[in-house]
Amino acid sequence: MSADRPERAEATAVVPALVRDYRRLLRLFPFAYRRAHGAEMLGHLLDAAAPGQSRPARGDVVDLLRAAAREWALAPLGSTAPERRAGTGLLCVALPALLAVPAVRAGGHAASLVSQDGAPPLLSTVPMVVAWAIWALGVVALLTGAGRAGRTLVAAAAVVAALTVGALLAIGQAHAAFLETGWAVGLAAHALVVVEHARCRASEHDRRLAAITAAGMALAVVAYVLATVADAGHLGLPWWSSVASTTWSTEALVAPLMVLGLAATLWARTRQAVPLMAGVLTGIVLGGSQFFWSGSVDPSTVDLGNVLGLLALSLGAACSARWVVNRIGELAEVRARLRLDAEQAVGPGTGVVGGP
Structure with a gap:
């Protein structure tokens, strides 16, 4: 049982070059979108990678390029x-x-x-x-x-x-x-x-x-x-x-x-x-x-x-x-986060206004 663990770890290990290349491709996305979804996208890409894969698949590259172009077009609408x-x-x-x-x-x-x-x-x-x-x-x-x-x-x-x-x-x-x-x-x-x-x-x-x-x-x-x-x-x-x-x-x-x-x-x-x-x-x-x-500019120019x-x-x-x-x-x-933390720190029903 213990002898199988190194083989499984080696089979499921992620090649560092693959992580690096996927991160470079994800940099093509807008910053706001990358901050909201970058980690999740990288995890899905690495989970779908074949054991020992060292380069992104061509289909993944095309899909990422298409998705990045779409996100840049939609960037004014939000991330x-x-x-x-x-x-x-x-x-x-x-x-x-x-x-x-x-x-x-x-x-x-x-x-x-x-x-x-x-x-x-x-x-x-x-x-x-x-x-x-x-x-x-x-x-x-x-x-x-x-x-x-x-x-x-x-x-x-x-x-x-x-x-x-x-x-x-x-x-x-x-x-x-x-x-x-x-x-x-x-x-x-x-x-x-x-x-x-x-x-x-x-x-x-x-x-x-x-x-x-x-x-x-x-x-x-x-x-x-x-x-x-x-x-x-x-x-x-x-x-x-x-x-x-x-x-x-x-x-x-x-x-x-x-x-x-x-x-x-x-x-x-x-x-x-x-x-x-x-x-x-x-x-x-x-x-x-x-x-x-500048109304003085000639329209012909x-x-x-x-x-x-x-x-x-x-x-x-x-x-x-x-x-x-x-x-x-x-x-x-x-x-909103600070307000929520303050409410949790005080606790419900413990708002004491005056001293003893």
């Missing part, structure tokens, strides 16, 4: 299922309300061009109209309970938007690509949210959430029309046009958006949605703010670098906000 569930619940309402305004504007512009004789080509005047049309169909499908079709259409709209921005850059319309990049980021974010929301939730269709989303979209469109119709009428422009109004310009919305974001960060129920919204709003605001608030810079700033805003949200969450966990 755990509860965080992502909380974030996607609010974003499923906030993002459609935000994107409904440009979709309606593009639809109104396209309808006016179709009704005119001798109007310029639709795609050259409203380049994102196809993406917005597909997105609108996807949202309608989601609101009516056709979840799989809705998610497919929303994802297709994000792909079409990205291709549209690339096509505009390819034909030398970098200025138009720059203006549409923020909305393309918003469409991509919404596609990410609806896919992850379906994975996190047990029920396929939430009628209450669908009703709130539809109401939010309607209120956003009505608020936009009421806020700009006076300026549009004064300038003799249609309601869907981009009105040059100093009162409702994108720059004027920066301060209230920052205040709203800070307030949402402090509230636990809305905190997880802040990073992705920060990235989307950064792309939208900077994309429509005359080249980072815009190139690929401006578009890539806008994408980098949008991603940086999301990552920075996620870091802040994670630190706030850690502080909340520490306070």
Whole structure:
């Protein structure tokens, strides 16, 4: 009996090189996810390894690389299922309300061009109209309970938007690509949210959430029309046009958006949605703010670098906000742990206020 133990220990011993390689692969995951699940993942990988195995299996490497890419894409939504569930619940309402305004504007512009004789080509005047049309169909499908079709259409709209921005850059319309990049980021974010929301939730269709989303979209469109119709009428422009109004310009919305974001960060129920919204709003605001608030720049000087810079700033805003949200969450966990330890140390019913 005792003679078999060394043989079993040798057969089940883990090769140090295998542990090292698996740890290197796990470093590809975001830090927050690695901290929450790294030890568990390493244990499962080592338990599944064959006796004497010295290198990770090719299938494990492919699976880890795919999982790491997925986690980086989902990093703005959080590193755990509860965080992502909380974030996607609010974003499923906030993002459609935000994107409904440009979709309606593009639809109104396209309808006016179709009704005119001798109007310029639709795609050259409203380049994102196809993406917005597909997105609108996807949202309608989601609101009516056709979840799989809705998610497919929303994802297709994000792909079409990205291709549209690339096509505009390819034909030398970098200025138009720059203006549409923020909305393309918003469409991509919404596609990410609806896919992850379906994975996190047990029920396929939430009628209450669908009703709130539809109401939010309607209120956003009505608020936009009421806020700009006076300026549009004064300038003799249609309601869907981009009105040059100093009162409702994108720059004027920066301060209230920052205040709203800070307030949402402090509230636990809305905190997880802040990073992705920060990235989307950064792309939208900077994309429509005359080249980072420098109106003296000639639009003809815009190139690929401006578009890539806008994408980098949008991603940086999301990552920075996620870091802040994670630190706030850690502080909340520490306070809760200290409070629990204090209660356990005192014990139930032993709170003595005064002396003997």
